[in-house]
Amino acid sequence: MCGFVGIVSSTAVAPEIHIALQALQHRGQDCAGIATMRHDGQEFFAHRQLGQVAQAIPADALATLEGPVGLGHVRYPTIGRGLLRDAQPFFFRQPGVLMAHNGNITNYSELRDSLLQRSIHLLSQCDVEPVMCEFADALNLARRADHSIDDAMVALAEVRKRVRGSYSIVCALMLDGKPTLLVFRDPNGIRPAVLGRRGSGAELAWICASETVALDVLGFERLEEPNPGEALFLRAGAEPIRRALPQAERSPCVFEHIYFARPDSTIDERGVYQSRLALGRALAQRIVDKRVAADVVVPVPDTARPAAAALAETLGLPLREGFIKNRYSGRTFIMPDALTRISALRLKLNPLRSEIAGRRVLLVDDSIVRGTTLGRVNALLREAGAAEVHLAIHAPPVLHPCYFGIDMSTEEELFARRFPADLDTLEREAAAALEVESLTYLPLEAMNAALPGPRCAACFDGKYPQRVDAVDRSSIVADRRGRDVA
Numbered sequence: 001m002c003g004f005v006g007i008v009s010s011t012a013v014a015p016e017i018h019i020a021l022q023a024l025q026h027r028g029q030d031c032a033g034i035a036t037m038r039h040d041g042q043e044f045f046a047h048r049q050l051g052q053v054a055q056a057i058p059a060d061a062l063a064t065l066e067g068p069v070g071l072g073h074v075r076y077p078t079i080g081r082g083l084l085r086d087a088q089p090f091f092f093r094q095p096g097v098l099m100a101h102n103g104n105i106t107n108y109s110e111l112r113d114s115l116l117q118r119s120i121h122l123l124s125q126c127d128v129e130p131v132m133c134e135f136a137d138a139l140n141l142a143r144r145a146d147h148s149i150d151d152a153m154v155a156l157a158e159v160r161k162r163v164r165g166s167y168s169i170v171c172a173l174m175l176d177g178k179p180t181l182l183v184f185r186d187p188n189g190i191r192p193a194v195l196g197r198r199g200s201g202a203e204l205a206w207i208c209a210s211e212t213v214a215l216d217v218l219g220f221e222r223l224e225e226p227n228p229g230e231a232l233f234l235r236a237g238a239e240p241i242r243r244a245l246p247q248a249e250r251s252p253c254v255f256e257h258i259y260f261a262r263p264d265s266t267i268d269e270r271g272v273y274q275s276r277l278a279l280g281r282a283l284a285q286r287i288v289d290k291r292v293a294a295d296v297v298v299p300v301p302d303t304a305r306p307a308a309a310a311l312a313e314t315l316g317l318p319l320r321e322g323f324i325k326n327r328y329s330g331r332t333f334i335m336p337d338a339l340t341r342i343s344a345l346r347l348k349l350n351p352l353r354s355e356i357a358g359r360r361v362l363l364v365d366d367s368i369v370r371g372t373t374l375g376r377v378n379a380l381l382r383e384a385g386a387a388e389v390h391l392a393i394h395a396p397p398v399l400h401p402c403y404f405g406i407d408m409s410t411e412e413e414l415f416a417r418r419f420p421a422d423l424d425t426l427e428r429e430a431a432a433a434l435e436v437e438s439l440t441y442l443p444l445e446a447m448n449a450a451l452p453g454p455r456c457a458a459c460f461d462g463k464y465p466q467r468v469d470a471v472d473r474s475s476i477v478a479d480r481r482g483r484d485v486a
């Protein structure tokens with residue numbers, strides 16, 4: 001889970017990248033970075049630091065980042081441990097390439113070993129670094145200097161041959177003697193990317209970012225989602241140059257709509273807010289079918305709000321804030337013991353007793369991965385005097401880990417896998433385990449009807465859009481186990 005942006009313009013891009021990254025902050029808070037290239041490609045500049053954008057990249061650092069083409073990145077680690085050395089964008093000195101991405105390279109270890117055999121050493125555990133090294137190595141083999149778009153296509157063919165997994169990549173380098181922003185994606189287009197334009201003539205500027213909110217804040221017009229079947233070469237003052245790449249079945253991640261993307265973004269030609277409303281309406285139908293009786297609908301803030309609103313509207317129930325979220329509290333998983341964790345959750349979510357006490361609460365959340373947080377939220381509701389707690393989840397049970405960029409535990413940690421596969425039995429036994437009166441998931445078919453179109457929904461249905469070898473799975477799982485997450 002990361003956010004990226006690339007901009008090419010006739011003026012310095014770093015200040016605008018800084019703004020775009022703040023719009024993408026929800027996609028990663030561990031570290032932030034901006035890197036730029038001077039107009040003649042003779043000098044590169046970078047600033048990467050741990051923390052959120054505003055603190056990680058202060059104004060004095062921003063002033064040092066020169067150049068009309070550059071990249072920005074906010075990171076939540078899916079491989080590696082979130083150290084500064086893993087912060088993007090990355091730089092390769094020969095021939096001078098910047099690269100940043102969102103995704104998860106599933107054959108990271110294989111790539112690292114293959115690069116080592118060519119005496120190319122990695123400086124990080126970040127999975128875009130081997131992709132960049134493969135690209136740069138192939139580019140240098142095509143020609144030592146003065147690279148062209150044709151050379152870049154040769155290098156991209158090599159990347160496509162060697163690299164597996166999900167990736168939406170932005171890359172800055174000199175091609176045909178011009179500062180160029182290169183955009184390409186994995187053959188399935190799993191992770192989101194959107195292209196925007198602003199201005200005309202010599203002032204024409206281009207942006208590619210993870211989500212449309214980055215375009216909105218900078219006044220860029222949304223054009224399209226880069227096709228996984230082509231590479232885009234973007235230059236200031238010129239129309240994009242498009243070159244074909246092999247393509248597989250389009251499989252954009254459905255979880256972006258359920259949980260990850262900002263509700264004011266548009267992904268796959270569909271507003272994320274609209275998606276969540278549709279999920280809430282579909283969930284309401286199942287609540288009716290199951291005859292769950294409640295007095296008030298309460299969302300777990302913030303993601304579940306749109307679905308809870310649609311669900312309450314459909315059921316004719318009042319929608320209330322049952323918790324006030326403290327936006328300034330830290331992440332809970334660094335807390336060492338159970339008592340501290342409960343306190344951390346209280347710090348993050350404080351229940352509104354006036355809306356809860358004596359009522360049958362229909363609590364809406366986006367998904368259940370490990371189930372630990374919802375158990376604690378239920379405890380908070382009981383303490384605040386809830387008469388009953390009924391859980392409603394606007395996604396199907398998460399039964400399979402994600403190998404494509406959303407860090408959602410290992411197979412044995414997934415809550416829903418502890419119960420029988422039949423949905424009614426699963427709901428009954430899971431409700432008992434969570435100590436709530438009832439639990440209602442959105443069935444897979446209902447989600448498919450609410451969000452039609454091609455997609456990856458592998459964490460729900462197990463149909464991964466790409467082969468993930470057993471050895472790659474084990475190395476991803478080992479990496480996740482080694483990380484300090486709860």
Ligand code: SF4
Nearest residue numbers: 253255402456458459
């Ligand atoms: S497995 Fe789930 S979270 Fe991962 S890309 Fe597919 S839909 Fe998204």
